[in-house]
Amino acid sequence: xxxxxxxxxxxxxxxxxxxxxxxxxLDYLYxxxxxxxxxxxxxxxxxxxxxxxxxxxxxxxxxxxLQFVYNQISGRNEMYLNEENVEQLIREMLVAEKVSEVAAIxxxxxxxxxxxxxxxLQKGIVMDGRDIGTVVFPHAELKIFMTADPxxxxxxxxxxxxxxxxxxxxxxxxxxxxxxxxxxANREVSPLRKxxxxxxxxxxxxxxxxxxxxxxxxxxxxVLE
Ligand code: C5P
Numbered sequence: 001x002x003x004x005x006x007x008x009x010x011x012x013x014x015x016x017x018x019x020x021x022x023x024x025x026l027d028y029l030y031x032x033x034x035x036x037x038x039x040x041x042x043x044x045x046x047x048x049x050x051x052x053x054x055x056x057x058x059x060x061x062x063x064x065x066l067q068f069v070y071n072q073i074s075g076r077n078e079m080y081l082n083e084e085n086v087e088q089l090i091r092e093m094l095v096a097e098k099v100s101e102v103a104a105i106x107x108x109x110x111x112x113x114x115x116x117x118x119x120x121l122q123k124g125i126v127m128d129g130r131d132i133g134t135v136v137f138p139h140a141e142l143k144i145f146m147t148a149d150p151x152x153x154x155x156x157x158x159x160x161x162x163x164x165x166x167x168x169x170x171x172x173x174x175x176x177x178x179x180x181x182x183x184x185a186n187r188e189v190s191p192l193r194k195x196x197x198x199x200x201x202x203x204x205x206x207x208x209x210x211x212x213x214x215x216x217x218x219x220x221x222x223v224l225e
Contacts, residue, residue: 008145008195018208031077037103043064043082150177
């Protein structure tokens with residue numbers, strides 16, 4: 001039996017690392033919901049959409065086509081915005097700086113959530129984000145809420161970004177994570193919070209291997225239930 005697994009939590013807790021590994025080992029589909037909000041944000045920036053204006057937002061969303069396309073070489077699903085591969089672009093600071101603002105807009109969330117729910121029609125899915133266990137799949141069989149020490153999270157994200165851009169500073173990364181977490185947890189529409197029936201996973205002290213073993217056990221239990 002295949003189930004729906006949701007992973008929510010603050011920025012840079014390692015949600016995508018866990019989700020990707022689980023999907024690989026269980027032969028599930030991994031969907032990075034954050035990539036969708038990032039792609040929408042990229043489009044708004046590129047097209048100079050004034051996202052304070054709801055009419056502009058609505059019109060812009062009508063022109064956005066999002067798609068995950070499997071890349072044979074990397075073995076990963078990559079984000080396509082209007083048939084263009086934006087996987088690299090959406091990870092840049094320019095997008096990270098604005099994404100939480102854009103993701104707080106009601107119309108943007110309705111647009112993204114509708115597509116995420118459609119993907120969930122096929123069982124055997126791991127989706128990570130901020131509202132997956134609370135809003136997108138409230139009936140998911142296994143819900144995980146990830147947390148980690150803020151200092152550990154800043155360090156992890158900094159390492160990841162520094163590999164691609166040597167100009168990035170620790171300070172900049174810290175400010176961005178704090179700002180996103182604040183906006184994500186305090187917005188009006190589906191704020192980041194733990195679902196009542198989610199299991200908390202604090203991985204500050206866990207290795208990636210330990211974490212995976214632990215969660216695989218949870219999956220086994222959830223499948224048997
Ligand atoms: O997961 P990631 O850090 O790539 O997500 C980028 C941003 O997208 C988050 O900071 C949050 O503002 C938004 N997001 C969201 N709901 C989700 C996934 C991401 O609001 N389900």
